Structures are given as C-alpha cells and as structure tokens.
Amino acid sequence: MLYAIDSDQKIIKIPHRREFDRWRKRLSDLEYKNIVDELNNRIEGTEIQTSSWMPGSNWSGTIFEPIYEKACEFSEIESALFFGLIVWVVFMDRPEWWSFGRYEKNGIPINGITYFQITPKR
Numbered sequence: 001m002l003y004a005i006d007s008d009q010k011i012i013k014i015p016h017r018r019e020f021d022r023w024r025k026r027l028s029d030l031e032y033k034n035i036v037d038e039l040n041n042r043i044e045g046t047e048i049q050t051s052s053w054m055p056g057s058n059w060s061g062t063i064f065e066p067i068y069e070k071a072c073e074f075s076e077i078e079s080a081l082f083f084g085l086i087v088w089v090v091f092m093d094r095p096e097w098w099s100f101g102r103y104e105k106n107g108i109p110i111n112g113i114t115y116f117q118i119t120p121k122r
Contacts, residue, residue, distance in 0.1 A: 002092040003118060005099045011092055016085060023071040023082040031066045032086075038063045039090045051087040052080070052112025084112060091115050 002011040014020050024032065043049055059065045064083065072078035091098045100115045 001094065001097050002088070002115075003097055003099050003120075005118070014085060014089055014092075016081070019078075020082070020085045020089075023067075023078070023085075026071040026073075027066055031070070034063050035067065035086060036090055039087060040094070043090065043094065047117045048114065049087075049116075050110055050112050050114045051084050052110065054087065054112075055083060080111075087113075087115075 003009070004011055027035075039054065042054055055062070055064045059068050059079075067083055067086075068074060068076070068079040072082055091100070097118045097120045098115050099118045100113050103110055103114050
C-alpha cells in the first residue's frame with residue numbers, strides 16, 4: 001500500500017496513466033511480470049528503497065532491458081520515467097504500508113523517489 005503522508009491519503013492512481021499504458025502495451029505480460037517480480041524480490045525485507053538506485057545504471061542483459069529496448073524504444077528519459085512508474089505501481093500493490101518523498105544525499109538531490117515503510121495510524 002502506498003500512502004501520502006502530506007495529504008493523509010492512500011494512493012490508488014497511477015500518475016501519467018496514459019504514458020504508462022502506452023509503454024506497458026509494448027511489453028509482453030511475461031516481461032512485465034518478470035520486472036514486477038524482480039522489484040518485489042529487491043524490496044522484500046527492506047524498509048527503504050530509492051527507485052533510481054534499484055535497477056543500476058546498465059540494464060543490458062538484465063530483466064529491465066525490455067523497458068529500454070521495447071517499451072521506450074531506446075529512449076533513456078522515457079525508460080527512466082516508465083521504470084519509476086512501474087516501481088510506483090509495485091509499491092501501491094504491496095501489503096505493507098509505504099510512503100515516499102524526494103530527498104537529497106550530501107546536499108545533492110536524488111533523481112528518484114525514495115520509498116520507506118511506515119506504521120499505519122490506528
């Protein structure tokens with residue numbers, strides 16, 4: 001579950017849905033499932049994740065390569081955006097409560113969104 005602390009709301013929508021759907025249609029169901037499964041494996045057992053650090057910088061030969069080659073037709077910018085949206089959806093669909101924000105490291109803004117587990121209000 002993805003939760004916006006600043007607005008005190010559960011997130012139930014995918015931002016940039018039209019672009020997400022366009023890119024998603026270019027992947028097979030198996031390619032998409034494999035990407036989601038890999039992300040869930042990387043998230044499992046952690047309490048904090050940053051989207052731009054999850055895939056590494058070279059996707060060649062990885063489960064993420066079809067995002068760049070097929071879905072986004074070799075566009076690095078679109079690939080990064082689509083990857084970020086997939087990560088968003090994965091966190092939305094997880095059973096734990098997660099929130100998110102944009103942060104800095106050593107005074108330099110981090111490109112991706114940082115997700116962190118939260119304890120729900122009772």
